[in-house]
Amino acid sequence: MIPVVPSISHKMSKDLINFYAYLKNKNHHAVKVPSQKDKPSIIVIGSGISGIAATKELTSHGFNVLLIEARDRIGGRVHSVELGKGQFIELGAQYIHGIKNNPLFNISQNYQLEVKPYTRSDWAIYDIEGNEIDKNQLSEIVDEYKHLLSSLSLERKSDNKDRFLVEDMKELDTKILRHKATKEGDLYALAKMISIKEYNEEKLFQYKLGVIKKESESNYLVTNGYSKLLQGLLNDAMQTGLLKVVLSTQANKIQHTSENISVHTKNGEVFQADAVICTVPLGVLKAGTLMFDPPLPKLKTKAINKLNMAIHNKVVLEFEDVFWDNNLSHFVVLYDPTLNAWLDIINLQFFHTQKMPILSSSIYSGNNAKINTDKYMLNHFVNLLKRIYPDTYRPLKQHWITDWGNDPYSLGSYSYHPEGSGLDDNSEIAKPMGRVIFAGEHTHRSPSNIQGAYLSGLEGAVQVVEQLHNIYEMAAHDS
Numbered sequence: 360m361i362p363v364v365p366s367i368s369h370k371m372s373k374d375l376i377n378f379y380a381y382l383k384n385k386n387h388h389a390v391k392v393p394s395q396k397d398k399p400s401i402i403v404i405g406s407g408i409s410g411i412a413a414t415k416e417l418t419s420h421g422f423n424v425l426l427i428e429a430r431d432r433i434g435g436r437v438h439s440v441e442l443g444k445g446q447f448i449e450l451g452a453q454y455i456h457g458i459k460n461n462p463l464f465n466i467s468q469n470y471q472l473e474v475k476p477y478t479r480s481d482w483a484i485y486d487i488e489g490n491e492i493d494k495n496q497l498s499e500i501v502d503e504y505k506h507l508l509s510s511l512s513l514e515r516k517s518d519n520k521d522r523f524l525v526e527d528m529k530e531l532d533t534k535i536l537r538h539k540a541t542k543e544g545d546l547y548a549l550a551k552m553i554s555i556k557e558y559n560e561e562k563l564f565q566y567k568l569g570v571i572k573k574e575s576e577s578n579y580l581v582t583n584g585y586s587k588l589l590q591g592l593l594n595d596a597m598q599t600g601l602l603k604v605v606l607s608t609q610a611n612k613i614q615h616t617s618e619n620i621s622v623h624t625k626n627g628e629v630f631q632a633d634a635v636i637c638t639v640p641l642g643v644l645k646a647g648t649l650m651f652d653p654p655l656p657k658l659k660t661k662a663i664n665k666l667n668m669a670i671h672n673k674v675v676l677e678f679e680d681v682f683w684d685n686n687l688s689h690f691v692v693l694y695d696p697t698l699n700a701w702l703d704i705i706n707l708q709f710f711h712t713q714k715m716p717i718l719s720s721s722i723y724s725g726n727n728a729k730i731n732t733d734k735y736m737l738n739h740f741v742n743l744l745k746r747i748y749p750d751t752y753r754p755l756k757q758h759w760i761t762d763w764g765n766d767p768y769s770l771g772s773y774s775y776h777p778e779g780s781g782l783d784d785n786s787e788i789a790k791p792m793g794r795v796i797f798a799g800e801h802t803h804r805s806p807s808n809i810q811g812a813y814l815s816g817l818e819g820a821v822q823v824v825e826q827l828h829n830i831y832e833m834a835a836h837d838s
């Protein structure tokens with residue numbers, strides 16, 4: 360979830376695609392096109408940001424694209440719900456992580472995405488009983504935490520500036536847990552948070568505790584519907600006349616030989632293409648519900664098994680009126696023992712131009728945590744809010760509760776690195792198998808976020824060009 364300057368620039372991918380367009384126009388009659396059509400056709404599986412980015416790039420350079428999506432909507436883990444009158448809530452991604460050198464931010468401006476800095480100037484922290492935690496008391500804990508961090512002189516991986524070495528994290532865990540034995544209370548909560556081994560989240564909770572301030576300053580909340588970006592990119596692709604989108608169509612097998620590639624669907628259809636870009640999430644690859652014939656190589660399967668999916672769910676509650684302190688941008692519940700998670704509750708009214716009495720709670724938890732039933736979750740959150748605001752509480756109007764971990768088309772929220780895995784595993788998953796190309800957040804060296812997913816889509820388009828180019832060259836050589 361941390362912004363990293365991409366290794367491949369948008370311009371570079373455009374240049375490669377332009378090169379392909381040039382090659383195609385110049386040599387079109389000299390080489391045998393595998394599909395024997397005027398334009399190569401590509402199947403993109405999955406209409407998340409990676410699939411849509413690849414689709415837009417390919418169609419704008421003359422490729423036919425068939426976009427196959429299992430759900431009845433586009434967007435994948437970007438899921439904006441419009442409540443009318445320009446009001447939106449987000450059930451999936453909500454932030455742009457950093458705007459400097461972030462190609463996602465630049466492109467979001469083309470599609471009129473409104474972003475507001477996610478500042479930490481006005482916020483409060485509570486414990487699960489609804490007691491506000493004194494910030495001074497907390498700063499003591501933060502100091503202790505900082506001290507622990509500095510005493511470890513943590514080293515950062517050279518290939519990834521945003522993560523600590525697993526060994527460092529282990530040592531940190533041990534030290535904090537030792538503190539737990541001597542000191543109960545908030546430090547115990549902190550220790551529990553840290554024992555939720557989400558390395559991707561590690562920096563996030565540091566900033567929650569105020570250890571890192573710059574990070575929070577560079578997070579931006581999208582307020583007018585993140586899906587505008589995806590719909591905008593898709594509309595552009597549509598306008599080329601080269602795109603067909605099929606929704607509610609689950610791909611369940613990719614059959615590939617050096618000659619042919621076909622995608623089989625659960626409905627029994629078979630689609631042929633010159634290349635396939637597979638953007639199904641890591642969770643789907645791990646579950647094996649999309650088969651490959653011949654199967655994925657051992658090294659790729661090993662890398663898929665090494666990475667894991669983190670669980671991050673949302674409980675979004677709309678009330679009849681605001682009953683909370685409306686000057687707060689958000690409030691944090693340090694540790695929720697029932698959910699084994701920490702909670703970040705955003706006051707949407709603070710950020711949105713359209714005033715909505717809505718609280719959007721993120722549940723940041725470990726990969727083993729399971730979401731409970733809707734009824735349970737609803738009661739859990741309503742009771743928590745009643746404990747925090749016993750005198751002013753107002754009735755609930757409507758609610759949304761996500762379960763990304765059990766959704767068959769995501770099976771988790773985003774990839775993370777458990778102990779013993781690293782960015783090389785992401786790169787291994789990204790390797791093409793002939794003309795079957797892999798994209799999606801989990802294939803990128805800046806994984807877990809929309810930015811990485813977007814760039815992986817562009818890189819996937821480039822890989823299509825490279826693979827087809829190889830075939831063109833071979834065909835030209837043979838003729």
Ligand SMILES: Cc1cc2nc3c(=O)[nH]c(=O)nc-3n(C[C@H](O)[C@H](O)[C@H](O)COP(=O)(O)OP(=O)(O)OC[C@H]3O[C@@H](n4cnc5c(N)ncnc54)[C@H](O)[C@@H]3O)c2cc1C
Pocket residue numbers: 404405406407408409410427428429430433434435436437450451452453454455456608609610611638639640643648649671672673763767768769771772773798799800801807808809810812
């Ligand atoms: C609750 C939550 C909060 C998040 N917050 C942020 C945030 O604030 N900022 C951020 O940058 N990132 C955030 N993320 C992560 C971000 O949403 C993802 O990294 C990104 O959207 C992934 O895009 P993708 O294209 O790789 O995958 P997806 O968006 O998952 O797209 C894959 C698509 O494939 C489809 N599919 C799956 N299986 C099949 C099949 N067999 N056949 C056909 N189609 C199939 C799926 O339906 C889906 O549409 C969050 C994620 C969650 C869940």
